[in-house]
Each structure stands twice: as structure tokens, then as C-alpha cells.
Amino acid sequence: MTILGPSGCGKTTLLWAMSGLHELTSGEIFLDGTPVVGPRPDAVGMVFQEANLLPWRNLVQNIVFPFEIRHRPIDWRRINSLLEETGLAGFEKSAPRELSGGMQQRASIVRALAQDPEVLLMDEPFGALDAFTRDEMNLLLLRLWGETQKTIVFVTHNISEAIFLGDRVVVMTPRPGRLARIFDIDFPRPRTIEMTFQPEFIELIQEIKRAVETGARQTVEVE
Ligand SMILES: Nc1ncnc2c1ncn2[C@@H]1O[C@H](COP(=O)(O)OP(=O)(O)OP(=O)(O)O)[C@@H](O)[C@H]1O
Ligand SMILES: [Mg+2]
Incomplete structure (x- = not known):
């Protein structure tokens, strides 16, 4: 699943909440039927925008x-x-x-x-990389995903990346961050970079872009 939304809408906050590092003011988050009440590093892995390696x-x-x-x-x-x-x-x-x-x-x-981990939460992990490296990393991630069968929640600003990686793209609205729409992505797998140049892919980018822009006015309720 990929989460797409404008800067400051609360994507990072949502991921932190999913990881149990951030207390919820309302609502509940479930991992395999169990409510998340605190960090579970054995079950949930995180990757951030910066690699955060110890120098x-x-x-x-x-x-x-x-x-x-x-x-x-x-x-x-x-x-x-x-x-x-x-x-x-x-x-x-x-x-x-x-x-x-x-x-x-x-x-x-x-x-x-x-x-x-059972779940990998990724917060714009490739945001700081150049376009070629980003493509390479996206392909690598898809391969790892296929092999490990992990649940991955991937946050990005980049519409093309969100579609390319995701089986579902969740679009958030600008503050306050609500869910604008969920797009099911049915491009076949394995995905290739060439797919991103196809007219259907480009049309979907435009449709999702409109959803981000108009999202502030139309929101959907989810469980
Ligand atoms: N649901 C919420 N309720 C209250 N405050 C929120 C909520 N979501 C986000 N915020 C606040 O909004 C600010 C920005 O949130 P956050 O860093 O999660 O945005 P972001 O979407 O990750 O932005 P960026 O794309 O720039 O990384 C934070 O100060 C956060 O505390
Ligand atoms: Mg963020």
C-alpha cells in the first residue's frame, strides 16, 4: 500500500502512529487483529527519508x-x-x-x-535520491516485496512512484489530513519502468493528481 499526500498532511504522523511510537487522540490501529498500543520493534520495521546510519x-x-x-x-x-x-x-x-x-x-x-518484521513502514525512503537511483530502488523494493511477502506501507509525495509500487494508493488531503480516495492499482506484476511511460499510467497520474488537488473538498469515511 502506498500513501500519497501533500507536505504536512500528516503522513509521517500516521506512520508513527502505526508503529506505536505516537499516541492516538482517537481511533485504533490493528496489527493482525491486535490493537497497536506501543512500539513493537519485532513486528514493525521502519525506514526513513534519511538512512540514519551511525557514522x-x-x-x-x-x-x-x-x-x-x-x-x-x-x-x-x-x-x-x-x-x-x-x-x-x-x-x-x-x-x-x-x-x-x-x-x-x-x-x-x-x-x-x-x-x-511482519510490517515495514517506509517514510519517503527514496525522496532524496536522483531519478535514476530512485527507479533502481523502486525495482529493488518490488523484488524484495515479492520475495519476502511483507506488508509494506510506503509514504511518498511522488505520484508515479506511488502507482508504480502500490497495489493500493491511499490519497490524503492537505491539513487536516483526511483520506481523499483509495485507488486500486491493477497494472500487472512484475512492473517495469517502461510501464510508467504508457498512456494508461500517465492518465492515472493525472487522475490521482486531481484527487490530491480536489481532495480537500471531498473526503471519504473509512473504518
Ligand atoms: N491527525 C493529526 N492531528 C493532529 N496533528 C497532526 C495530525 N496529522 C499531522 N499533524 C501535525 O502536522 C504536522 C505535520 O505532520 P507530518 O510531519 O506527519 O506531515 P507529513 O505529511 O509527513 O509531511 P512531509 O510530507 O513534509 O513529510 C506535525 O506537526 C503533526 O504533529
Ligand atoms: Mg513526513
């Missing part, structure tokens, strides 16, 4: 950090296969400053997935 630790030390703070045995098999999958194998000893933005962001995805 004094090398790449692999950053990836094992969550295992260390939670006193859990390090799952090297999973880590090594994720490093391989994301093209980071061979860079284990590199310092974050020696890695490109895309590589740092891949490292932060590996760090989150290494914990094998």
Missing part, C-alpha cells in the same frame, strides 16, 4: 546494531543474503560516508529487513 560504525556494524541493542543473536544468513540481494556485498567494512546516498538507503532497508 562511526561501518555498514555491517550498522546493520547488526538493532540485534545488539535488543540482545538478540545476529541472523548472519539473512543479513548476508540481503546484502547480496541489494548489491551491498563487498561493502561491509565501508563507512557510511564512503557510500552513495542510494547505497546508504539500501543499507537502511537491509537493517530493517534483517529483523524480519
Whole structure:
């Protein structure tokens, strides 16, 4: 699922609420039928706009950090296969400053997935990357999603990215952030970058853009 909405509408706030890091003023959030009442780092992984790697630790030390703070045995098999999958194998000893933005962001995805969470919450993880790297990261994410079968909630400002990745695009309105519309995306998978140039894709971008713009006036109620 991807969540799309203008800056300041509360996308980050919503993700934090989903992760249990933010108290709700009303309503409830359920994870597998259980209400979310506090952080559940075993079940919910997060990836942010910045990779947030610790600069004094090398790449692999950053990836094992969550295992260390939670006193859990390090799952090297999973880590090594994720490093391989994301093209980071061979860079284990590199310092974050020696890695490109895309590589740092891949490292932060590996760090989150290494914990094998049920749900991955991603807050504009590729927002700071150039268009080519973003395409590459989107393809990588789709592949990881297909392989791991995780539930991913992905927040973005970018309409094309929201459609490309999502099976559903949830459009939020400007403040106060309400749900404007939900679009079911039925472009076939595996998705390719070429699809984003097709007329149907471009029409959908325009339709969703209109929904974002008019969203402030029309909202739908959801459970
Ligand atoms: N439902 C809400 N009720 C009260 N305050 C809210 C709500 N949603 C968002 N806010 C407030 O609005 C501000 C902006 O929210 P937030 O950072 O979540 O926006 P955003 O959509 O992630 O923006 P950006 O795209 O710029 O990252 C925050 O100060 C937050 O506390
Ligand atoms: Mg935000």
C-alpha cells in the first residue's frame, strides 16, 4: 500500500502512529487483529527519508546494531543474503560516508529487513535520491516485496512512484489530513519502468493528481 499526500498532511504522523511510537487522540490501529498500543520493534520495521546510519560504525556494524541493542543473536544468513540481494556485498567494512546516498538507503532497508518484521513502514525512503537511483530502488523494493511477502506501507509525495509500487494508493488531503480516495492499482506484476511511460499510467497520474488537488473538498469515511 502506498500513501500519497501533500507536505504536512500528516503522513509521517500516521506512520508513527502505526508503529506505536505516537499516541492516538482517537481511533485504533490493528496489527493482525491486535490493537497497536506501543512500539513493537519485532513486528514493525521502519525506514526513513534519511538512512540514519551511525557514522562511526561501518555498514555491517550498522546493520547488526538493532540485534545488539535488543540482545538478540545476529541472523548472519539473512543479513548476508540481503546484502547480496541489494548489491551491498563487498561493502561491509565501508563507512557510511564512503557510500552513495542510494547505497546508504539500501543499507537502511537491509537493517530493517534483517529483523524480519511482519510490517515495514517506509517514510519517503527514496525522496532524496536522483531519478535514476530512485527507479533502481523502486525495482529493488518490488523484488524484495515479492520475495519476502511483507506488508509494506510506503509514504511518498511522488505520484508515479506511488502507482508504480502500490497495489493500493491511499490519497490524503492537505491539513487536516483526511483520506481523499483509495485507488486500486491493477497494472500487472512484475512492473517495469517502461510501464510508467504508457498512456494508461500517465492518465492515472493525472487522475490521482486531481484527487490530491480536489481532495480537500471531498473526503471519504473509512473504518
Ligand atoms: N491527525 C493529526 N492531528 C493532529 N496533528 C497532526 C495530525 N496529522 C499531522 N499533524 C501535525 O502536522 C504536522 C505535520 O505532520 P507530518 O510531519 O506527519 O506531515 P507529513 O505529511 O509527513 O509531511 P512531509 O510530507 O513534509 O513529510 C506535525 O506537526 C503533526 O504533529
Ligand atoms: Mg513526513
